[in-house]
Amino acid sequence: MLLRRMTGLPTWDWTSPSEQMERLRRQMELLSGGPTGGRIWSTPTAGVFPLMNVTEDKDNYYVRAELPGLKADDLELSVTGDTVSIAGERKIPAEDEKAQYHRRERDAGRFSRIVTLPAQMNTAKVGASCTDGVLKVTLPKAEEAKPRQIAVKAS
Secondary structure, X not given: OHHHHHHOOOOOOOOOHHHHHHHHHHHHHHHHHHHHOOOOOOOOOOOOOOOEEEEEOOOEEEEEEEOOOOOHHHEEEEEEOOEEEEEEEEOOOOOOOOOOOOOOOOXXXXXXXXXXXXXXXXXXXXXXXXXXXXXXXXXXXXXXXXXXXXXXXXX
């Protein structure tokens, strides 16, 4: 059997159960090995924060970001040309030092999200509000970015 494997001849799947389990283990490590460094089980992370939706209509772009527990004063919003940047710091109150975690998924720390939109914005007319942990940013499109109706003349 060893000779057949080395020469490339078919083995008709003559493998032991332990070899099959080892192959399955290696495949599982490959699937989960990206950001976890080859470990099969890893601690969960908060992922991309904040979660955002970006929509548009004829005149505006709208960015809605979920920011539970953050106050408007803790946010930094900047708009330049076709780019929107939301940054801030999520603070989670410290637990009792004797607390023993059973699950820890909430991360604290600085965050930043930058979104590039398909067209320029009128930065002088940008509006933002934060209600119930949802930041809503209204970004008016620049006049040159708005679609125009062109009349076609008959000859």
